[in-house]
Amino acid sequence: MSRIYRVLACVVVLAGLAACSGTDSSKSAEPSSPAAAPDARKVDAGTAATLKGKVVLEGTAPENPIIKMASDPACGNAEVRGESYLVDNGALENVFVHIKDGLGNKYIFDTPTEPVKLDQKSCHYVPHVVGVRVTQPLEISNSDSTLHNVHGMPETNREFNFGQVIAGIKNTVSFTAPEVMIPFKCDVHSWMNAYIGVVSHPYFAVTDKAGTFELKTVPPGTYTIEAWHEKLGRQTQSVTLGEKDSKEITFTFKVQ
Amino acid sequence: MHHRYAQFVVLCTVLLIAAGGLVTSTGSGLSVPDWPTTYGWNMFTFPMSKWVGGIRYEHSHRLIASTVGFLTIILAIWTWKIEPRRWVRRLGFTALGAVILQGLLGGLTVMFFLPPAISIGHASLAQLFFCLTVTMATVTSSTWRNTVDPVDDQMLRRVATVTTVLIYVQIIVGATMRHNDAGLAIPDFPLAFGHVLPPDWNARIAIHFAHRIGAVVVSLGILATAGHIFYHHPRRMELTRPAFALLFLVAMQVTLGAFVIWSGKNPAINTAHVVNGALVLGTSLMLTLRCHRIGFERLVQPIRTPAVSGWDLPQGSGHRHGARP
Numbered sequence: 287m288s289r290i291y292r293v294l295a296c297v298v299v300l301a302g303l304a305a306c307s308g309t310d311s312s313k314s315a316e317p318s319s320p321a322a323a324p325d326a327r328k329v330d331a332g333t334a335a336t337l338k339g340k341v342v343l344e345g346t347a348p349e350n351p352i353i354k355m356a357s358d359p360a361c362g363n364a365e366v367r368g369e370s371y372l373v374d375n376g377a378l379e380n381v382f383v384h385i386k387d388g389l390g391n392k393y394i395f396d397t398p399t400e401p402v403k404l405d406q407k408s409c410h411y412v413p414h415v416v417g418v419r420v421t422q423p424l425e426i427s428n429s430d431s432t433l434h435n436v437h438g439m440p441e442t443n444r445e446f447n448f449g450q451v452i453a454g455i456k457n458t459v460s461f462t463a464p465e466v467m468i469p470f471k472c473d474v475h476s477w478m479n480a481y482i483g484v485v486s487h488p489y490f491a492v493t494d495k496a497g498t499f500e501l502k503t504v505p506p507g508t509y510t511i512e513a514w515h516e517k518l519g520r521q522t523q524s525v526t527l528g529e530k531d532s533k534e535i536t537f538t539f540k541v542q
Numbered sequence: 543m544h545h546r547y548a549q550f551v552v553l554c555t556v557l558l559i560a561a562g563g564l565v566t567s568t569g570s571g572l573s574v575p576d577w578p579t580t581y582g583w584n585m586f587t588f589p590m591s592k593w594v595g596g597i598r599y600e601h602s603h604r605l606i607a608s609t610v611g612f613l614t615i616i617l618a619i620w621t622w623k624i625e626p627r628r629w630v631r632r633l634g635f636t637a638l639g640a641v642i643l644q645g646l647l648g649g650l651t652v653m654f655f656l657p658p659a660i661s662i663g664h665a666s667l668a669q670l671f672f673c674l675t676v677t678m679a680t681v682t683s684s685t686w687r688n689t690v691d692p693v694d695d696q697m698l699r700r701v702a703t704v705t706t707v708l709i710y711v712q713i714i715v716g717a718t719m720r721h722n723d724a725g726l727a728i729p730d731f732p733l734a735f736g737h738v739l740p741p742d743w744n745a746r747i748a749i750h751f752a753h754r755i756g757a758v759v760v761s762l763g764i765l766a767t768a769g770h771i772f773y774h775h776p777r778r779m780e781l782t783r784p785a786f787a788l789l790f791l792v793a794m795q796v797t798l799g800a801f802v803i804w805s806g807k808n809p810a811i812n813t814a815h816v817v818n819g820a821l822v823l824g825t826s827l828m829l830t831l832r833c834h835r836i837g838f839e840r841l842v843q844p845i846r847t848p849a850v851s852g853w854d855l856p857q858g859s860g861h862r863h864g865a866r867p
Binding site: 357358359360432433435437445451473 | 571572574575581582592597655
């Protein structure tokens with residue numbers, strides 16, 4: 287019988303080792319955004335440019351799936367549609383647009399202390415897509431009479447999952463490294479999801495109902511602009527902005 | 543009574559595996575973010591009005607797991623009190639240790655956001671614990687105790703043992719597939735992307751395909767075991783009955799596996815596939831134990847002989863016979 291117990295001990299040790307190997311060290315480490323160069327400076331508003339644009343969808347967008355919220359009476363029995371494809375006359379809403387490359391570490395940007403707000407209302411995240419700066423507070427609130435869990439699933443930053451049991455409760459989180467995008471979900475209500483774009487500079491926007499965006503006070507230079515959509519993926523464009531320029535670009539996503 | 547209770551623990555463990563399967567199939571594993579508390583409440587006082595959405599599955603799983611843990615404590619103590627075989631008494635406490643470790647793994651996987659390694663460990667240990675309860679129920683049964691002429695067939699012992707081990711390995715491969723979200727990595731069945739072999743490979747496709755190959759291997763193992771029993775031991779009901787059950791269960795398992803893919807991983811079908819997989823393993827283990835019955839007989843070492851009077855003892859024991867005290 288002692289042989290059986292030796293085998294069992296080995297199984298337990300192996301299970302323990304497997305469990306330890308499952309913790310991804312990259313997720314628990316504290317990542318950081320690139321440090322500014324010694325000669326880094328603030329952006330000169332007098333010479334800065336403006337980049338405007340529009341995101342359009344070519345083709346017919348797939349129908350958003352019907353969401354049945356009957357699993358929680360507090361969410362209501364109404365059947366609503368998902369929010370993945372919000373298209374109005376070809377204009378695509380909820381696309382996150384940001385400067386992906388080109389700023390380097392030449393500039394210093396003050397980090398806003400005012401929190402970006404993300405609410406849970408009628409068992410939906412409002413807004414569905416939002417941007418936040420590195421280390422800027424993100425205030426997550428629950429306006430519903432039911433409970434939610436807030437599960438952030440970053441790849442680079444630290445993963446988290448906490449509960450918000452009562453209406454009116456607020457929690458604040460922040461992120462230590464740029465990451466576009468971080469999915470958020472509520473595991474209680476499987477249809478609830480949101481996407482957070484974390485960037486180290488102020489040049490980002492989310493397209494409105496008209497599919498438009500605007501990046502203001504961009505220093506002159508050549509940049510890679512990225513547009514991200516939760517179903518249609520990413521597109522990039524290279525743009526050169528001169529002093530006091532005002533340019534317009536268009537991103538076109540296609541569906542089959 | 544003790545055997546009936548052991549059977550009841552097996553039944554509750556099947557229910558627990560079903561609840562765990564539902565948690566994974568519905569993606570509810572993190573719907574309760576804290577452990578061992580539930581949204582700050584004591585697990586047992588969490589209000590039923592708040593059992594909504596994914597919480598219903600995860601919280602039910604925790605409560606059933608606690609119940610099975612409690613039942614296992616009783617089983618271990620009861621076995622210790624009444625069971626004369628030392629190895630069976632130890633088995634009871636081994637089951638208790640396994641269920642405690644299983645609870646800890648369940649908590650760890652929640653706190654570390656379901657890392658595949660811990661979740662696979664949790665799923666694999668669940669089946670080991672189930673095997674322990676099945677063993678307890680098998681070796682405490684009257685069929686086991688009253689066998690006077692156990693089958694002595696070395697080939698059968700080997701085939702049955704290998705088949706049971708293969709089933710367990712297949713279940714671990716299945717758990718690895720589930721917890722790496724590879725259940726639909728090959729979206730068609732019985733072909734793979736319209737071919738016999740997948741035209742493209744990555745880790746998820748490989749683990750999914752390994753599970754399909756495993757299904758073929760396990761089915762062959764079960765056919766070999768059952769075929770051997772029907773050919774060589776057709777009158778041994780203690781072997782033919784579980785062999786028939788095994789054939790039925792493995793056919794059901796392959797069918798459910800196909801429907802998992804055709805339904806796009808419907809949670810109910812997915813869970814039925816997990817539960818039926820456990821039943822295949824449990825049945826094969828029971829059959830294997832019965833094939834090894836003759837070896838166990840030699841291992842029986844009663845150390846708690848009941849107090850007897852001289853006339854109860856066998857002849858040649860040095861006591862007087864026939865004379866009541």
